[in-house]
Amino acid sequence: MNIRKVVIPVAGWGTRSLPASKNIPKEMLPIYNKPVIQYVVEEAMHSGVTDVVFVTNREKSVIEDHFDYNLQLESVLERAGKMELLGKVREVAEMVNVMAVRQKKQLGLGHAVLCAENAVGDEPFVVMVGDDLIINDVPGVQQLVDVARAGKKPVIGVMEVPPHKVDKYGIIAGKECGDGVYEITDMVEKPAVDKAPSNLAIIGRYVLTPDIFRHLREIKPGHGGEIQLTDALASLAKERGMLAVKLKGERFDAGDWVDYLTANLYFALKEEQLQPKLLARVRKMLVDYPSGRGE
Numbered sequence: 264m265n266i267r268k269v270v271i272p273v274a275g276w277g278t279r280s281l282p283a284s285k286n287i288p289k290e291m292l293p294i295y296n297k298p299v300i301q302y303v304v305e306e307a308m309h310s311g312v313t314d315v316v317f318v319t320n321r322e323k324s325v326i327e328d329h330f331d332y333n334l335q336l337e338s339v340l341e342r343a344g345k346m347e348l349l350g351k352v353r354e355v356a357e358m359v360n361v362m363a364v365r366q367k368k369q370l371g372l373g374h375a376v377l378c379a380e381n382a383v384g385d386e387p388f389v390v391m392v393g394d395d396l397i398i399n400d401v402p403g404v405q406q407l408v409d410v411a412r413a414g415k416k417p418v419i420g421v422m423e424v425p426p427h428k429v430d431k432y433g434i435i436a437g438k439e440c441g442d443g444v445y446e447i448t449d450m451v452e453k454p455a456v457d458k459a460p461s462n463l464a465i466i467g468r469y470v471l472t473p474d475i476f477r478h479l480r481e482i483k484p485g486h487g488g489e490i491q492l493t494d495a496l497a498s499l500a501k502e503r504g505m506l507a508v509k510l511k512g513e514r515f516d517a518g519d520w521v522d523y524l525t526a527n528l529y530f531a532l533k534e535e536q537l538q539p540k541l542l543a544r545v546r547k548m549l550v551d552y553p554s555g556r557g558e
């Protein structure tokens with residue numbers, strides 16, 4: 264299975280990130296020194312993907328621009344002799360080929376993926392939800408691609424979540440058929456805790472085959488009146504089988520403030536020059552707030 268393309272839906276309003284996302288796409292909010300979307304695209308690139316299809320709306324062209332050259336900025340940096348920064352800025356433009364398709368009506372994640380049908384064509388492809396960051400030596404998408412190649416079936420990424428969070432995710436039912444790999448028997452979008460078939464939640468990573476588009480066209484609106492990707496996946500799984508793989512790594516949901524802020528610390532602390540000063544400030548805060556309430 265040779266996979267070149269990734270579809271990344273980015274047309275959502277980002278209400279969880281307001282007011283920060285009022286005039287900036289939520290995908291462009293920075294985590295330390297890079298926008299959220301750059302981490303996602305880097306994961307795709309490090310997994311061998313070369314072409315990115317953004318599913319956008321009229322407010323989001325700045326996302327495409329981020330992965331393009333900015334000749335004016337580059338010449339300013341060059342004249343100022345800021346070669347390291349120049350390299351970083353150029354590097355982003357050279358990561359991947361970029362295409363954009365419009366989601367003209369916001370009818371759900373499944374609908375967003377369907378909007379990319381012509382851009383994807385008749386080949387297997389990846390879908391990534393732009394809020395989810397997976398940090399691991401073997402990138403998240405690569406973990407799925409490895410299982411898809413071996414199992415010759417579509418694969419989705421899952422992680423265990425606590426019971427009070429199952430209603431925030433698509434939840435799968437499956438039989439474990441290998442180490443952390445499941446044969447999916449069913450899946451349901453955002454079930455109530457007493458109706459959830461497991462605590463294995465779909466984390467925004469999917470390796471799909473183009474027959475998903477037929478299912479996306481045929482399904483009726485589901486949870487929240489939206490065309491749900493999960494419903495089309497459940498239908499495809501019944502027809503041809505589908506695997507889930509428990510993703511390894513650290514996950515940050517950039518739309519959740521605690522995760523977002525933790526991710527900022529996580530990446531900034533990896534920077535040698537920042538680490539001592541930042542740790543000193545964090546340690547002082549821990550003394551000032553000794554008894555925070557947990558979840």
Ligand code: G1P
Binds near residue numbers: 433434466493
């Ligand atoms: C979407 C999917 C859901 C999945 C989640 C992962 O939901 O519909 O199945 O678990 O992404 O982030 P959303 O978060 O867009 O409501």
